[in-house]
Amino acid sequence: MYAWAGPPFICIRFTPAVFALTNPPTIGPEALPALAELLRQAPPSRLFVLADTNTARDCYPHLRPYLPAHELLVIEAGEEHKTLATCAEVWHWLTAHHADRHALLVCLGGGVVTDLGGFCAATYKRGLRCVGVPTTLLAQVDAAVGGKTGVDFEGFKNHIGVFQEPEAVVMDPSFLATLPAGELRSGYAEVIKHALIADAAAFADLRGLAVATVSDWTPIIRHSVAIKENIVAQDPHESGPRKLLNFGHTVGHALESYLLAQPGRAVRHGEAVAAGMVCESWLAAQRGLLGAEELTQVREVVAASFEPLRFAADEIDAIAAYALHDKKNRGDSIKCTLLRGLGHGIFDQAVTLADIAASLRAYLTF
Numbered sequence: 001m002y003a004w005a006g007p008p009f010i011c012i013r014f015t016p017a018v019f020a021l022t023n024p025p026t027i028g029p030e031a032l033p034a035l036a037e038l039l040r041q042a043p044p045s046r047l048f049v050l051a052d053t054n055t056a057r058d059c060y061p062h063l064r065p066y067l068p069a070h071e072l073l074v075i076e077a078g079e080e081h082k083t084l085a086t087c088a089e090v091w092h093w094l095t096a097h098h099a100d101r102h103a104l105l106v107c108l109g110g111g112v113v114t115d116l117g118g119f120c121a122a123t124y125k126r127g128l129r130c131v132g133v134p135t136t137l138l139a140q141v142d143a144a145v146g147g148k149t150g151v152d153f154e155g156f157k158n159h160i161g162v163f164q165e166p167e168a169v170v171m172d173p174s175f176l177a178t179l180p181a182g183e184l185r186s187g188y189a190e191v192i193k194h195a196l197i198a199d200a201a202a203f204a205d206l207r208g209l210a211v212a213t214v215s216d217w218t219p220i221i222r223h224s225v226a227i228k229e230n231i232v233a234q235d236p237h238e239s240g241p242r243k244l245l246n247f248g249h250t251v252g253h254a255l256e257s258y259l260l261a262q263p264g265r266a267v268r269h270g271e272a273v274a275a276g277m278v279c280e281s282w283l284a285a286q287r288g289l290l291g292a293e294e295l296t297q298v299r300e301v302v303a304a305s306f307e308p309l310r311f312a313a314d315e316i317d318a319i320a321a322y323a324l325h326d327k328k329n330r331g332d333s334i335k336c337t338l339l340r341g342l343g344h345g346i347f348d349q350a351v352t353l354a355d356i357a358a359s360l361r362a363y364l365t366f
Helices: 031-041 053-058 060-066 084-096 111-126 137-143 173-178 181-198 200-206 218-234 241-246 249-260 269-286 292-303 313-325 353-365
Strands: 002-005 010-013 047-052 071-075 104-109 129-134 151-153 156-160 168-171 334-339 345-351
Touching (some): 031 060, 031 129, 031 168, 047 060, 053 071, 053 104, 053 173, 104 111, 111 129, 111 137, 111 151, 129 137, 137 173, 137 181, 137 218, 156 249, 156 313, 181 200, 181 241, 181 269, 181 292, 200 292, 218 241, 249 269, 249 313, 249 334, 249 353
Parallel strands (some): 002 345, 047 104, 129 168
Antiparallel strands (some): 151 156, 334 345
């Protein structure tokens, strides 16, 4: 299995189990008992749990028996609350409860809670202990793995943040039973992404997968996490191969940010990334990096689980403009991750606003 960087196309071999993160996630029914054992062996000075309104209702009752005495803060659910204002609420709460640097924050939730909670922990008194307990498929296969933390700022996704590995990440797939179908699909977009950038055989398997019929996500989670772990271990701070993980995100984040700013039109992260993967695959095909049949396969796998995003042709320039603030950019050059065949990602590919706009116009015709 290979991931490609270019130009020129430099080959980076993907070899599962050769690299490992400092704290690989615990995945499966043993995850919460492992958290209880961690807290027993290395007890914090005080224990805090951060949840949102959904996970406090649906997941916290399942977690609580594994925890000693603790304080619980519940924040509002939703991407619109992934802000510095919510961080201030968390920091105020920690301060009011006399949290010191030996305290531990458990982040119980999806991408918003794990990103925001990790950022709050990394910056409070220059860092306190943090454990991620991701409860959505998106967080389990992507957001909670790799030490990225952050919040949205002035309409831009994850504009403020730091790299900070949590002390541990524990993933109990049984939490996925609490999710609506749309949230499962949102996470599935990242599963598709990992296969497209690093494992053509896995992508071929996805061609026959129906999200609604998956009874046990554990092997899918393990495989997707393994791909991300291997890439992150080679490049923790996203100076090279880790940029592969941004496939679908240059256009996807632009779509997500634009629609989030429009009242009543917000879409889930995975829905935007799914559309972004189609657009960026189209760009790869335009450059001769991806064959027409391969592009069709990408579109078919995405279309099998995702409805097309709705936007008008006269909105395309405004959507594309968001890509100017993409975190992968260098100076005035927009850097994108594309595909060089199925299962092979290439990063640092220069694209223009005109390219992004063209890909969005093509998306409207699919």
